[in-house]
Amino acid sequence: MFLILAVLAFGGGAISIVWLRMEISATAKSCGKLEDQREMVARELQELRGLKSRLLRPSMIAQLVSGRLRVPSPDRTIYVTNRELAAFEESKFQRDQISRGALISQR
Amino acid sequence: MHLQVWESNRYGQLAESVRKNFIREQARRGDILDRKGSLLATTKSVVVLGLDPHAFKPEDEPKLEELSNLLQIKHSEIVAAVNKRFYRPSSDRKDVTPVRWVKLKEGVDDSTYRKIKELDISGVYGNYQHSRFYPNQKLAAHVLGYVNKEGKPCMGVELLADYYLKGQDGWRESEKDGRRREMPQFRSVEFIARNGLNVELTLDRVIQDAVEDELENLLKTYEPLSASILVSNPTTGEILAMANGPTFDPNHYNDYPMENQRNRAITDLYEPGSTYKIVPVGAALNENLYFPDDIIDCSIGSYNLGKKSLRLPKDHHPLGKISLHQVVQKSSNRGAAQIGLRLGAERLYHYSKQFGFGEETKIGFVGERSGILHAPNRWDGLTITRLPMGHAVSVTPMQVHCAMSVVANDGILMKPTILRRAFDEEGKTIVPFAPTAVRRVLDESVAEDLNEMLVSVVGEEGTARTAMIKGFKIAGKTGTTQKIIDGKYSNTHHVASFSGYFPADQPRAVITVIVDEPKMNKGRLGYGGSVAGPSFKKIANRLISYFGIQPRSKELSFLDIGNQ
Numbered sequence: 001m002f003l004i005l006a007v008l009a010f011g012g013g014a015i016s017i018v019w020l021r022m023e024i025s026a027t028a029k030s031c032g033k034l035e036d037q038r039e040m041v042a043r044e045l046q047e048l049r050g051l052k053s054r055l056l057r058p059s060m061i062a063q064l065v066s067g068r069l070r071v072p073s074p075d076r077t078i079y080v081t082n083r084e085l086a087a088f089e090e091s092k093f094q095r096d097q098i099s100r101g102a103l104i105s106q107r
Numbered sequence: 108m109h110l111q112v113w114e115s116n117r118y119g120q121l122a123e124s125v126r127k128n129f130i131r132e133q134a135r136r137g138d139i140l141d142r143k144g145s146l147l148a149t150t151k152s153v154v155v156l157g158l159d160p161h162a163f164k165p166e167d168e169p170k171l172e173e174l175s176n177l178l179q180i181k182h183s184e185i186v187a188a189v190n191k192r193f194y195r196p197s198s199d200r201k202d203v204t205p206v207r208w209v210k211l212k213e214g215v216d217d218s219t220y221r222k223i224k225e226l227d228i229s230g231v232y233g234n235y236q237h238s239r240f241y242p243n244q245k246l247a248a249h250v251l252g253y254v255n256k257e258g259k260p261c262m263g264v265e266l267l268a269d270y271y272l273k274g275q276d277g278w279r280e281s282e283k284d285g286r287r288r289e290m291p292q293f294r295s296v297e298f299i300a301r302n303g304l305n306v307e308l309t310l311d312r313v314i315q316d317a318v319e320d321e322l323e324n325l326l327k328t329y330e331p332l333s334a335s336i337l338v339s340n341p342t343t344g345e346i347l348a349m350a351n352g353p354t355f356d357p358n359h360y361n362d363y364p365m366e367n368q369r370n371r372a373i374t375d376l377y378e379p380g381s382t383y384k385i386v387p388v389g390a391a392l393n394e395n396l397y398f399p400d401d402i403i404d405c406s407i408g409s410y411n412l413g414k415k416s417l418r419l420p421k422d423h424h425p426l427g428k429i430s431l432h433q434v435v436q437k438s439s440n441r442g443a444a445q446i447g448l449r450l451g452a453e454r455l456y457h458y459s460k461q462f463g464f465g466e467e468t469k470i471g472f473v474g475e476r477s478g479i480l481h482a483p484n485r486w487d488g489l490t491i492t493r494l495p496m497g498h499a500v501s502v503t504p505m506q507v508h509c510a511m512s513v514v515a516n517d518g519i520l521m522k523p524t525i526l527r528r529a530f531d532e533e534g535k536t537i538v539p540f541a542p543t544a545v546r547r548v549l550d551e552s553v554a555e556d557l558n559e560m561l562v563s564v565v566g567e568e569g570t571a572r573t574a575m576i577k578g579f580k581i582a583g584k585t586g587t588t589q590k591i592i593d594g595k596y597s598n599t600h601h602v603a604s605f606s607g608y609f610p611a612d613q614p615r616a617v618i619t620v621i622v623d624e625p626k627m628n629k630g631r632l633g634y635g636g637s638v639a640g641p642s643f644k645k646i647a648n649r650l651i652s653y654f655g656i657q658p659r660s661k662e663l664s665f666l667d668i669g670n671q
Contacts, residue, residue: 028292053146053242058316
């Protein structure tokens, strides 16, 4: 009985070791494949980063909108302060009120 | 018994050497980015594709046509590679060596390589290789430099920051199977490669692009021998743009002549001419020898120094008695010469050195020159009157730029910097590069006075009317230098320059434009004001929009426009 148990234990152990080694090999193989895939994705990413940088070069973008859009020169740029904007809104409101009043009186 | 016991060591070693796999992992070189994070240089993997003539199978021959299309090489070249099966080391030897690898093409990109692999041609395979890639092509070529085919950095930031960029290669030991494939389960030792740090520059791609656009325009219009433009922040010394023409594409550096690869802004010397006048005037004010309103007689043609009578240089137009302020505004050579005489050789030399002339700016790029500024004991009798007007001295565009930055930065000379920080893959700063002040050159009040003089240069009465921008206070100085041809100052060969900054009351950028021998229409001279001044203006206009700098005075209120 003891002998049978010993043989079983030994045999089972041996089979387990083989099974374990096979599992390790399979896992290592898939790890290797994943590493290769990661490397490939990293390479693609690098390629895309380069492409993105090239396409976003200011003169490249300017070429795309050439004749339609351009950076305004300083003499075509107007800076508005909060105070000016508030005053403008107020005067616009007053103008609207006047024109509305004129419209009601016409009716 | 013989194999297992007597010869066990030998066969054991042999088996190990066959099984053992040593793989070198190449560290990835770090990226170079501008101050806003735009990619300027990166590393990409490319394939060196080749063919083993002995492994090639004749049934794959029809696929060679497709291969030649993908590689964009002639079909006959591939056929020649297939037939190159043996190699005779020398003509007098009879023995031959089998050829196991014939290179077909270098730099094959990954997607093409994948398509080639799908063709499944036996014997055709490639090896991955890291290659440097500059996605913006010629942009900032002289600043970035390049890495050659051997992987050695050759110039620019690639060489300057190589220590941070290169990283450290790794390696691992494992076993390989019968088809020479790695068996990852038998990896024993692994030393992971440490990729290089990324380097962020002080450069701004938008500004660099604007500058290169203008430089191209200059080269087309005036067809000069060369031109350089520099833009920097005067308070920190950070270079925002640096461009030279003619230029090159670092991706294909071999296709351009060597002279195109020279960073002329730091390697080429020229006589600065009138831009140098800020040195004697600044020195005279700093030494309290003159005040801005002091009168200088520019009608006198000679000056008695002891027993010697020195001939003073001529002005373009007779200026008569003018103030020191006007000497700068009108760029009077005679006035500058008299200031030099009053300063004396030692002080003039001392201040020239203080402004950074005669020594490298130490920006860090290889090939930088210190220029030529002789000590007073080597001066001839005329040097004291010619140095103040920028003759008898050779400088680099960068030195002139730094000297102008002194005035813009309240009298302090800053070290020009191009590196901002080195950071890792997570974006964490590993090495910061802080701005460095070199020395105080002028008192703050003197810098203010000089600033006002330079503002008047870019005014209705000054020599740089072409650089004026409505609503903005611009300061600067023009320079028109006659080149020495056959030992004489030439009347036809000039270097036109302009160095200035804006807004003058709170400078955001210093711009220097140098144009070497602009070709002008007949009868016209390539003055700094007419050639370099307009370029300065165009770049300044773009910077004003980019920085969002508001005009000094609003001539038309937003409310008025709304009411119109």
